[in-house]
Amino acid sequence: MHKEKVxxxxxxxxxxxxxxxxxxxxxxxxxxxxxxNHYDEPEVFVxxxxxxxxxxxxxxxxxxxxxxxxxxxxxxxxxxGTIEYPADLPWKGIIPLADIFAKHTSLPVLVTNDAxxxxxxxMIYGGAKGMKNFVVITLGTGxxxxxxxxxxxxYGHDGFAGEIGHTSIRPGVSNRDCGCxxxxxxxxxxxxxxxxxxxxxxxxxxLEDSELRRFSFEELDSKKIxxxxxxxxxxxxxxxxxxxxxxxxxxxxxxxxxxxEAIFLFGGxxxxxxxxxxxxxxHMEKNLLYIYRDKVKLLPSELSTQNAAVLGASSLVWSEMxxxx
Amino acid sequence: MHKEKVxxxxxxxxxxxxxxxxxxxxxxxxxxxxxxNHYDEPEVFVxxxxxxxxxxxxxxxxxxxxxxxxxxxxxxxxxxGTIEYPADLPWKGIIPLADIFAKHTSLPVLVTNDAxxxxxxxMIYGGAKGMKNFVVITLGTGxxxxxxxxxxxxYGHDGFAGEIGHTSIRPGVSNRDCGCxxxxxxxxxxxxxxxxxxxxxxxxxxLEDSELRRFSFEELDSKKIxxxxxxxxxxxxxxxxxxxxxxxxxxxxxxxxxxxEAIFLFGGxxxxxxxxxxxxxxHMEKNLLYIYRDKVKLLPSELSTQNAAVLGASSLVWSEMxxxx
Numbered sequence: 001m002h003k004e005k006v007x008x009x010x011x012x013x014x015x016x017x018x019x020x021x022x023x024x025x026x027x028x029x030x031x032x033x034x035x036x037n038h039y040d041e042p043e044v045f046v047x048x049x050x051x052x053x054x055x056x057x058x059x060x061x062x063x064x065x066x067x068x069x070x071x072x073x074x075x076x077x078x079x080x081g082t083i084e085y086p087a088d089l090p091w092k093g094i095i096p097l098a099d100i101f102a103k104h105t106s107l108p109v110l111v112t113n114d115a116x117x118x119x120x121x122x123m124i125y126g127g128a129k130g131m132k133n134f135v136v137i138t139l140g141t142g143x144x145x146x147x148x149x150x151x152x153x154x155y156g157h158d159g160f161a162g163e164i165g166h167t168s169i170r171p172g173v174s175n176r177d178c179g180c181x182x183x184x185x186x187x188x189x190x191x192x193x194x195x196x197x198x199x200x201x202x203x204x205x206x207l208e209d210s211e212l213r214r215f216s217f218e219e220l221d222s223k224k225i226x227x228x229x230x231x232x233x234x235x236x237x238x239x240x241x242x243x244x245x246x247x248x249x250x251x252x253x254x255x256x257x258x259x260x261e262a263i264f265l266f267g268g269x270x271x272x273x274x275x276x277x278x279x280x281x282x283h284m285e286k287n288l289l290y291i292y293r294d295k296v297k298l299l300p301s302e303l304s305t306q307n308a309a310v311l312g313a314s315s316l317v318w319s320e321m322x323x324x325x
Numbered sequence: 326m327h328k329e330k331v332x333x334x335x336x337x338x339x340x341x342x343x344x345x346x347x348x349x350x351x352x353x354x355x356x357x358x359x360x361x362n363h364y365d366e367p368e369v370f371v372x373x374x375x376x377x378x379x380x381x382x383x384x385x386x387x388x389x390x391x392x393x394x395x396x397x398x399x400x401x402x403x404x405x406g407t408i409e410y411p412a413d414l415p416w417k418g419i420i421p422l423a424d425i426f427a428k429h430t431s432l433p434v435l436v437t438n439d440a441x442x443x444x445x446x447x448m449i450y451g452g453a454k455g456m457k458n459f460v461v462i463t464l465g466t467g468x469x470x471x472x473x474x475x476x477x478x479x480y481g482h483d484g485f486a487g488e489i490g491h492t493s494i495r496p497g498v499s500n501r502d503c504g505c506x507x508x509x510x511x512x513x514x515x516x517x518x519x520x521x522x523x524x525x526x527x528x529x530x531x532l533e534d535s536e537l538r539r540f541s542f543e544e545l546d547s548k549k550i551x552x553x554x555x556x557x558x559x560x561x562x563x564x565x566x567x568x569x570x571x572x573x574x575x576x577x578x579x580x581x582x583x584x585x586e587a588i589f590l591f592g593g594x595x596x597x598x599x600x601x602x603x604x605x606x607x608h609m610e611k612n613l614l615y616i617y618r619d620k621v622k623l624l625p626s627e628l629s630t631q632n633a634a635v636l637g638a639s640s641l642v643w644s645e646m647x648x649x650x
Binding site: 158170171181 | 479
């Protein structure tokens, strides 16, 4: 009997690890999760995850053939199948994730970071279908990026390409502390946290009234800032404008490096639509060499935020199979 | 009889167009040139160039088989075989160079910009042999770059990837006019001209004596600044330090985008050795995310400056043949 082919997409986050069984069209046949930070040892984590996946597979209700496991994880490294010095996971140092998986399965296990997985997801299931050269920017707590050149994800020599969140806005001038230990990284401005920091900076500089003045830093979030902006709050509007401008500056660099057909914005901040897209587009164009102007599309991701991480991770395996054909 | 296989490398510059017949090892069997700006029409230029090449081929003294023509030219576009709006050539608009060549030959004609040609040259004949991910920065009157990812030159969607000379050092802060019409582009700091401009800036800001104070802007050149630095001139030394620092800042961005194994510096300024390499390396490392630190090699090009443009251009054809095999 012909079994349906599926791959397992796994998204390892600091709190939860979500997984799903995904068919070639991007349909999730079954999904579930385990709690990442319940497990002090990565070996125990993988054993529990594998067991839970097998139980979930049985729930699909018909027999499927699993082709492989695609994993998106912070600091995931495709070359070595490792997670290296992740800041937000319960495990330290270099975790040989693919090797640990190999104790349970002989199927392919591919590991990369969340933004790279999102880029492949966009190519396989989203708005980048048929595109050969594009970039995906993920805007969450931080800022990630995945570069696709000539139809293939750029991993680079050490497997860590695509960290534009940690390029500097204005070296030696921008002074905002970054979690990576340096100052002025793009993600300290362009991310959910960056937006909050910019609101505080503007409230410090200016006298205008704003509904945001009644929230503490801890209470503030992008949703509150977005809603205030929609109601015309001048400080919220300026914070979005500034955030988009900073993003636009660095997107111009992205274009000058790899000349993509399109740049996709994915994640929370991208949902603010024109509040972020308009200043980003304006400042990107302003900073482009004339040969690039009005050519590069700036588009919202077509992956749904809810399943994107699992879809992106699963797409690693489909993409690998496509290239081997 | 077995004929030796050669390709023709052609370097189109504002004054001269130099060409050479190059074998697979990078040996130039014969070379010559014509004067670019003697020709008002590109069709007449190509006819004259082709005729001159055939006469030169006869000089080799034995029969050779020409496999194709590789052309490096400002604003050369591989996708379309065109030169588009070149600033320094006698022709305007979009020049369909490959199509014009096709009136004379049915062999492959590949056109790209000088820096891309240098990158492929480095891979085929130079220090990047066997490397899959690297970047070449060409430092001349301006600053060019060529990116190689996974063994292939990155051309991008419109064929114009690799213009990091026109990324901004500090958007909105750096104020130096660039020939492209914008302000603060990297090449206004890091190039032969950029170095001169920095010397003038430092002489304006400071009181220290310097042998460079006796030259006009027109008289100054990188050689004079280099020699002054070698003699310990404080202003010349600071100008190199500043130039290297600016380069280092943006090389850190290059690493964060595509994570290369090595970055090669090619051209006049690279010959200043540690005067440029030391500050560039120091400021690149300082601006790198920890996962990249002490991993990326910063190396001098191994192509000789004299023949590099012709070798680079010829390597386009060899590289294309290698990929088709």
